[in-house]
Amino acid sequence: MKKFDLELAVGVFMIIGIICLGYLSIKLGKMEVFGDKGYEIQAIFSNSGGLKSGSSVVIAGVEVGRVKRVALDDYQAKVVLNLPLNVKIQEDAIASIKTKGLIGEKYVEITPGGADELIEPGGRIRDTQSAIDFEEIISNYVFGKI
Amino acid sequence: MICKRLIMVPLLFFMTLVISGSSIAGGPTEDVRKTTDRLLAVVSDPAMKSADMAAERARRIRKAVDERFDWKEMSKRTLARHWKKRTEREKEEFIDLFGKLLERTYLDKVESYSGEKVLYVGEKVDGKYGIVVVKIVTKKDTEILVKYKLKNKGGEWLVYDISIEGVSLVNNYRKQFNSIMTRSSYEDLIKKLRKKVEGKD
Numbered sequence: 001m002k003k004f005d006l007e008l009a010v011g012v013f014m015i016i017g018i019i020c021l022g023y024l025s026i027k028l029g030k031m032e033v034f035g036d037k038g039y040e041i042q043a044i045f046s047n048s049g050g051l052k053s054g055s056s057v058v059i060a061g062v063e064v065g066r067v068k069r070v071a072l073d074d075y076q077a078k079v080v081l082n083l084p085l086n087v088k089i090q091e092d093a094i095a096s097i098k099t100k101g102l103i104g105e106k107y108v109e110i111t112p113g114g115a116d117e118l119i120e121p122g123g124r125i126r127d128t129q130s131a132i133d134f135e136e137i138i139s140n141y142v143f144g145k146i
Numbered sequence: 147m148i149c150k151r152l153i154m155v156p157l158l159f160f161m162t163l164v165i166s167g168s169s170i171a172g173g174p175t176e177d178v179r180k181t182t183d184r185l186l187a188v189v190s191d192p193a194m195k196s197a198d199m200a201a202e203r204a205r206r207i208r209k210a211v212d213e214r215f216d217w218k219e220m221s222k223r224t225l226a227r228h229w230k231k232r233t234e235r236e237k238e239e240f241i242d243l244f245g246k247l248l249e250r251t252y253l254d255k256v257e258s259y260s261g262e263k264v265l266y267v268g269e270k271v272d273g274k275y276g277i278v279v280v281k282i283v284t285k286k287d288t289e290i291l292v293k294y295k296l297k298n299k300g301g302e303w304l305v306y307d308i309s310i311e312g313v314s315l316v317n318n319y320r321k322q323f324n325s326i327m328t329r330s331s332y333e334d335l336i337k338k339l340r341k342k343v344e345g346k347d
Contacts, residue, residue, distance in 0.1 A: 090227075092222075092226070096317065111226070112226055114225060114230060127307065127316075129312060
């Protein structure tokens with residue numbers, strides 16, 4: 001009887017441990033288990049600057065969504081953003097790829113517009129600003145001086 | 147570094163030199179080309195170079211730009227969500243001030259044109275929106291990429307944003323204006339704009 005109790009306790013403990021592990025890996029991996037809430041919109045950039053899926057999407061510095069997918073489309077970067085349903089994006093909003101600090105990770109910033117029309121789920125942000133390539137700017141500047 | 151480029155680059159802003167073979171016919175490119183050619187004619191006209199012709203030259207440049215730029219759309223996009231809160235009178239006042247601000251900022255640069263080449267390298271039309279990609283080659287052989295974003299209004303392509311080396315003019319002002327308006331008020335923004343437009347700095 002006593003032996004059975006011990007085994008039961010170990011078993012329960014193990015199961016709790018596994019559940020915790022699963023929870024942690026889902027949280028840390030930023031995976032969505034129960035399907036995505038919210039909606040998707042696209043933006044085409046000429047240079048994504050190494051943006052990855054899972055990068056944050058911010059408005060006024062507040063993280064509102066995540067990059068769902070980055071793919072090549074006609075030699076341009078097609079970025080799919082996942083946004084919560086309560087965040088509406090106007091038709092004339094501008095999406096730009098920014099860097100945290102000078103060499104930090106990339107994220108997408110949306111500056112909201114003033115148009116009455118909103119971007120429908122599956123729609124596209126027309127105005128985009130690609131990642132700024134510091135190296136290119138410096139080299140242009142340097143060679144421009146000669 | 148970016149700042150320096152941003153100051154230097156608008157210089158070339160509207161300027162064009164048509165190079166045969168690199169042209170793309172029709173549509174938004176044609177409209178942008180028409181305007182740039184007119185501007186070029188004004189700035190490279192020797193008769194317009196003298197000091198007493200300065201006002202006339204500025205007037206002609208403004209006229210040519212006015213025909214291609216949709217100031218209302220541009221103002222609306224820069225004020226963004228603050229646009230709807232404005233009355234009709236305020237909107238008109240803002241359009242006027244914003245136009246003058248850009249004129250003040252860029253007129254000198256346009257006037258200092260000295261034979262930079264402008265190549266039309268691409269065009270993309272998507273419904274009533276279009277993008278014209280222009281490459282400006284300075285005499286030092288530096289290439290500057292300028293994208294005109296246009297919207298078709300009644301058969302005519304009008305510019306609503308310009309991005310120079312990937313930096314959008316509307317986005318730049320939108321952020322600045324938004325930050326001023328969030329910190330203080332719309333009235334304060336107008337006061338600042340007016341000071342800038344009237345001031346000599």
